[in-house]
Amino acid sequence: MGRARSASCPSADAVGGASPHLGDNGPVAIPSSWSSGPHWDDPGLTALAAQLRQAHVRIAPLPAEARRRLHRQLLAITDLAKRDHELAARRLTTFLADLETGPDPIT
Numbered sequence: 298m299g300r301a302r303s304a305s306c307p308s309a310d311a312v313g314g315a316s317p318h319l320g321d322n323g324p325v326a327i328p329s330s331w332s333s334g335p336h337w338d339d340p341g342l343t344a345l346a347a348q349l350r351q352a353h354v355r356i357a358p359l360p361a362e363a364r365r366r367l368h369r370q371l372l373a374i375t376d377l378a379k380r381d382h383e384l385a386a387r388r389l390t391t392f393l394a395d396l397e398t399g400p401d402p403i404t
Contacts, residue, residue: 345386352393
């Protein structure tokens with residue numbers, strides 16, 4: 298017995314301009330605007346996203362203990378960006394500057 302389709306999965310008829318994708322119970326309509334990814338009109342958000350990617354790349358080769366600590370800090374900044382992207386950008390700038398200067402004297 299298959300699962301019933303939830304109200305959050307509209308049929309292809311319910312979503313205009315949608316392309317069908319195969320779900321658990323057959324084709325499910327996905328709005329065509331969802332497939333192209335996020336679009337930001339704010340260049341600040343685009344810059345923040347690029348800096349977050351850069352930060353992830355920079356901490357990846359670090360030793361495991363330091364990487365875990367810095368990753369937790371980076372995740373906190375990423376979470377903050379959902380609510381206040383300007384404050385997150387300032388904290389990320391500080392994070393990257395601290396990363397550039399080396400490890401904290403107090404760990």
